Amino acid sequence: MFIFHKDTILEDLGNGVTRRILAHDGKMMAVEVNFAAGAVGPMHNHPHEQLTYVLSGEFEFTIGEETRVVSAGDTLYKRPGIMHGCGLPAARHAARYLYSHSRRFS
Known part of the structure; x- marks a missing residue:
């Protein structure tokens, strides 16, 4: 299966955060998330x-x-049930990450 970026939908999550569901099949998914300066997840x-x-x-x-502060090229693993979140201090430029997990969210 091929999924082209131009065919995905940009969702505004508010507070300077947007996401695109790049691919999913009910068992696995990949999501691109963009943060504006000062945004918080x-x-x-x-x-x-x-x-x-x-x-x-x-x-x-x-x-x-x-x-921890992480930057382009770094990878993070989050086990099931662990609390996690991120922020982008206003002094930093916009940033983007990709995540993948084994279940589609609602």
């Missing part, structure tokens, strides 16, 4: 594991009790 968890790959810029990511 609130802490949350879900029942599936998740991989995140930073495409551009820098994020301040929290996974569980640990907070």
Whole structure:
């Protein structure tokens, strides 16, 4: 299956965050997420594991009790049920990451 970026839908999640569901088949999905400077992705968890790959810029990511700055080329793994979230301080430029997990969200 081929999915072309031009055929995906950009969703505005509010507060400077947008996403595109790039591909999904009911068992696995890939999502591109864009953050404007100052945007925040609130802490949350879900029942599936998740991989995140930073495409551009820098994020301040929290996974569980640990907070680290990650940048383009870095990868994060989040086990099922762990609290996680990220922010993009206003002093930083816009940033983008890709994540994939084994279940489609609602």
